[in-house]
Amino acid sequence: MPSKTSKSKTKLKSSEKLRLKSNFAVKKVFKPFYTGGSVGIDNNGDYVFTTCGDKVFAVNTASGLAEKSLSHDGDDITCFKISPNGSCIVTATRSLLLKQWKWPEVQCTRTWKAIHIAPVLTLCFDSTSTLLASGSSDGTVKVWDMVRQYCTHNFRGIPGVVSCLKFHPRDLKLYGAGNDYVIKVWDLNSSKCVGSMESHVSAVTVLEFPSENILVTAGRDSVINMWNLSESNCKTPVKTIPVYETIEDLICLPCEDISDNSVQATFDFLTFGSKGIVRKWQGSSGKCISAGSEGMQAEETYGYTYGKLMPCGQKIMAVTSDHNFNFISVDEHKTYKHFVGYNDEVLDVKFLGEGDLFLIVATNSPKIKVFEIETSACHLLKGHTDTVLSIDVFRNQSYFASCSKDQTVRLWKMNKNTNMFSCVAVGKGHTHTVESLACCKLKMSFMVSGSEDHTLKVWNIAKGENSHIDLSVHHTILAHNKDINSVAVSPNDKLIASGSQDKLAKLWTVEDGQNVGTLRGHKRGIWCVQFSPMDQVLASSSADGSIKLWSLSDFSCLKTLEGHDCSVLKLSFIVKGTQLVSCGSDGLLKLWTIKSSECNKTLDEHSDKIWTLTASQNSDAIVTGSADSTIVLWEDVTEKEKEEQYQKQEESVMQYQELQNLLQEKNYKQALTKAILLQHPFTALNVVREILWQPQGFEILNEIIGKLNLDKKHILLNFVMSWNTNSRNCHEAQAVLNVVLSTTHPSDIENMHDSQTIIEALLPYSERHYQRMSRIVQQSTFVDYTFQLMKLSVNE
Template identity: 25%
Template sequence: MEGKNCFRTRWTQEPIFSGGALASLALPVSDPAASSALSTSAAPEECLVMACGDTVNVVRATSGEVLCRYTLPVEDVILHIDAVTVPKASDDGGKDATSGDEGEARAKRDASAAEKSATTKKAPKKKAGAGKTVKPIEEDEENAGQAEKKVAVPSVAASSSDAAASQGDRELAAPAGSYVAVGTRSLQVYVLRVDARVESPASPSPSPSAEKGVAADAASEKGNAAGAEGDDADVVGAATASGTLVQYSIELQRNWTAAQHAISVVHFSQSGTYLVSGATDGSVRVWNVFHHHLTHNLVCAHSSLVQSVCLDPSEAYLAVGSFEGHVTVFDFVAKRIVAAGRPHVQAVESMIFNDALTHVYSIARDRRLALNKMMFSENRKSTELKEVRAIAVKEHVSSAAFESAGLLHVGAMDGVVSTYRVSEDEAVQLVRRLPKPPSADAEDGAEEAFVRSLLVAGVPKGTNMRRLRDSVVQDAPHAPDTSSLYVGDAGFSIQHLCPSSAECSQYEVTRTVVGFLDQLLDVKLFPEASPLHRAVVTNSKDVRLYASDGCVSSKTLRGHSDVVLCCAVSSNGAWIATGAKDKEVRVWSTESCETVVRGVGGHTAEVTSLSFNGRQTDTYLLLFSVSSDENVRMWDIGVPLAERVSAKQPRSRVEEIQHRSGVNAAHTGPIYTVAVAPNDQYVATGGKDKSVNVWNITGKKMYREASLKGHRRGISSLAFSPVDRVLASASNDGSVRLWSLVSLTCLKSMQVDRTSVLQVGFFNNGTQIVTSNAEGVLRVWAIASSESVWAAEAHTEKIWALAVEERPSSGETIFYSGAADGVLIATEDYTAEEVARVKEDRHQMILQEQALSNALRKGEFSEAFMLALRLSHPRHLRQVLVRWCAKDARQCENTLRGELLPALDAEQMTRLLQYTREWITNSRHCTVATLVLYVLISSRHFEAVAQVPSMASLIEPLLAYTRKHSQRQHDLLRRTYYIDYVIRGLAPNVLTSLPPFVHHGEGRREEPPLAKRMRVE
């Protein structure tokens, strides 16, 4: 069907990760009542939380799908993030999750600390209690540089019952849900809430441009809600395997200024009650976010940047690590330093307390693992942090994470990831290691391999809280044999590491979430039967293979020593050819992701384009390559590949071959593109010399057939028609030309502007072509009419990569476009779906119009009113009201007031008011409009009317025209008085003997007193 012009974005792969910390959440997907809180009936799945510039992204860990995102309301840079999932409290007869021995111990510990604090400060005598010093967040924003003003909170006596202690914990506990904390460079801390709402398949799914988020938590204030209206909060729907639709949303709970310098660290407690923020000036503050209070204002012994913090699960001690190697331990209840020292000379990456809370383990970038003892456990007056043991690790530490007190994960600057078993008295044992990637050996590849962050997979913060609170604590959340990690590197990718099935002492990469694509240079698609979906070439030495939509890469091709510029996929999907700036042509196996054939000596400059022949067999497989050296090469790779498959040679062996045929100086400048005809008869090349050269293939030899000239600038892309002997060429002069391979002449030239056209491709049985240009515009052309039938500004930069996928099984047509802006967009053709929808809508409209006519004929005005409103027929709706009023105005008014208008939703009410606005502009229809306005105002409260969407834009013309018609009617009424005067004045004179002062027909007038007296006399 020619003239397709209905296209839409199917999915988008955008930058989602720009380095920095990683966090995880547990979001339920099966229980509608669970909402965003983790309950026993819900089926949670792990989702990653990451930052990209000023945007927070929540990504499904398994598929890489972006569930929701939030962009900061002001231009800023996110420095650190953390997340926590707060489960719902158990409904077991009033017992909260925090109860038992630990709740009692916490109450006693708080009471003891309060007594000590009152004694040391010589404060007035007060009852001993577990009250904590709190400070409103708003007060701290106004007095950030002043001393903390303490407000006493009613305390709980040390001898209070367990029920009272549990009640106090419930009041301070965070509300159930999933939360994300963000620290920024502009001194701000943002707290966001992530919601997952399960909907039935029958309910309509809102579009990404629909309402932004679910209603905020009751604790959030109106001011914060108003401030978040302009924020860029996205809502994404995802369908589960059962068919239910899950709507994910993220919204701002509150934000505030947390320090006088940039926020370098944010850290949620395991319970989610407290949020610790550290700044670049060394200040540490603890907030009760959900009750809007500053609970701790801690001062470290140093003024160095806060690099890391650690709060033990029982919330007894807080450890702070600095950029200069200091470690400071605070009593979290008494809010004082209990131990401090400098066991390192570089940034402290991670810390953890042992189970007995007597030692602090720390590891820093100086490659030292320090086991420090807090000496106050032996001497209460001592604040020394004594180093009892120091161990040097092999890796150059760039990131580290303690999974437990006995298990340490270390990421190195060269991409190595190691897991160690740590003990206080035994030697450190290496459990597992991820070997150094090959790209780390190169000088410019070591930077991308740099490990920026580590996150233990499968244990989102807060999900194991109930076990901790119920004192059922395991030695380690994961056994060393089953630990898996998420590793974020400097190349903005997140790798999921699992123990290798072949070698238990090594990690293997199961999947990679590609957070940033840089510039996309080429995209090639695999056949529909292949397990892989596409190969993506970015501005790097690696080629990533994707098995599905989204940003999860299943395989990576590594081997080139310079940036890869192009690739090609064989028709069976078994082989991939790549060309790079290192002048090499490589052929890879999609099964092993290893190089099987390497072409040497073919080119002396960068390889710019590749293409396989169309009719491929096991032994007949040709590869054509062009380069900036002006040469065209043909590689016969069918024979070596067939020998490799039949002989089953070792995978480590790489076959080196020479080109079978070629043409030197095929163009008078760099060659940019090459294409092969579907019947393998012709090969076309184009380059900077503005000409298209057509080559004939005979017996694996190349002969010049013709040189097609007509473009005014260089040729950027070529494509053969799949059904006709036609060649399409795209040029930097902004035109697309169609050439006949029979007459070797130009058939048509299509051009809209002078913007360079970079890619071209046929689809829809060769009746249409799609092009991309240097301004990020995708354009679809109808060949028969030589007109552009659809265009969209899909990207903001040059579109270097374009691939067309036509699926015969489903009849789908999808464009994959990649640009220099680092975005890959899949655009689908939904013309058939749109045609079916239009037909169905037209059919339903005809039925409803017939029902409207029947209702009017039968006098069923209520039903006719609703049908006309649903059909969006203002003329029919006005006629219904006119006929109804003519028949029984009182019934019309009462029915509208009592039944119809109160039942309208916001959208229908807005539509009715829009029609009323149009009616009231015409004096002939103003009576109907005033009737609707009168009934509306009398049937609804003015506050409900004010909440109607777009009411502000509707009320002004309604008021203006109402005044105008009212004035017109009053003027008309006054003019009718003149008619009465004229009618009286036109009455004929009557002959009478009465004096002139007597009105005819009204009797005699009373005589004046003087006349009456004279008559009597």
């Protein structure tokens, strides 16, 4: 039997293995890159361009991350367009400015006034990228020569907003439509309106040319019209196709056999409309070839607003009204990639899968989003009918649960082989919004939910025939007098903790739902409760800005951690319960060490309240989700920083030894340069002193300092500023100052970022040294006079 001494040694060794965290750094950020408006694709298909406030983001189609941006410094963008040759991008802003950007250098090459009296809402290039048309909400259309940089035409005739513009692929004609649902045709040679095409009874959203003599138009009147432009007087469509949904965008698929002379030529096109279904149509027959196929019917409740054909011609990108990007294969009719442009408020987030490869995210939406951390691709899980508020993951990392405003809880399963997700059980019983959820920690046998109806429900999970899972209520507890914000299950699955707006945290038994303790002490509502994974301790965070640690044996408050200035919304234990991280409505993430009760690090990356955080199983990564629509993945950089610090110390020791060797060899020139690089002011002072003691020392010092670059002179001036404060070192300081001022142009000194500070620090001490030297000169003159008198008296 091991002795007490051996037990203590074992405990000591295990504690030594715990490496406390000192800092986390941002590894990856899932930030919003699309809030509605124009979208585009570069000619190689490597980047998708999206509008987000005052920026146009270039999103990498492989990683899903916004790598570049065209910023307009607070001036919101109304629309943008990429030239057909892909060399430039033109953006229009609310301040009625047009900007031309050079891509991919991300360089603004030209800015000019749009001349319109209202914001520009649509832009269109011709096929040669030399002409640009701008349509405004003031009903005017202007054509710009991009080479000579002036406005060539100003067209009127559209009442209200100009909804779409399109140049003819061959003729110098411009087609446009607006609020009167009439398609206008302007001839750029004569600068006149040469035609009006009336057929639509609602806003026209699409103008497309499958060929030179065919025009396809679509709009919100649920029909597609085909026009034969070869007719001398084209006023009525030759074919009208009812589509039974409002059309927002249309893509004509490339076809080699298309004829320019007949509208009966065979060509296919895709439509994107309000029903959220990508439909494929045959132009000659007007029949729908495919609709609602797998992957083509991506959204049931959100329609499509844009559709773009990828440069390869076999894939399309469809944008939904809730800012999601679906990349769809035209032939196989499958969505092979999905990106989220805007998450709205992030309410909860958890790691999922072996190795924490996925992130489950609950946003201000009925859909659960599962992000692949490596590729940023997203899976949308449908099931809830209202906003999902909380999620939690079981220990096996294959099942997770969710709760929602629709008063239900759901159990989900991930297939590890295919990475597909499915809802396997639904729990009903709450009468109000289910705000919080917690899964058991050991075997997957139960989960707990807390609701606005003031009750806790313990749900039994049982597997039936054919692996069917049943979800039933084991018991219901009337737990609090106000909303239950948080629930947690103890590591041994014996206790449940609940935190409520009534300022109380309570403990309950899982088996019979009996209350075993009430924790009082918070002055405002409790937002989060968490059990320590190792000790018999419960942590709670509150709107009073404090974090409290409670003993589970006597329910007393062990510690109170104060550091947040506002509500602490979430907390999590890390490093086996020795540390915890917390986040608040101030947008700050704080790292605490429980033993010392100190905040080791405060991290600021979010611009709004952080609703949620979670730590990985090994505590090496943390994810935070905020109301600013961003999800930040943090990685532990403690060991990395220690290694860097060790390397710096090692390098510093080696350089210091080299400096000592130079001093030993009396190589003062290199020694002074090395002391400046190491920023050793005292060593540099000794070197300067030794140089000045040499014959012709001032000339040697002048030669050495004169060859230094401006950065090293700047460091040397900071040394002089320190030396000059001591009268013992004033001679060396003034000598160096003399050389620096005589060998450096005044403008270079003025351009130093702290030049004013240096001058203000040098002046008073220099004046004091000058006055002291003046007094010494006067005293020496008096001594010389006295000595001369003494000599005269001796001679007499």
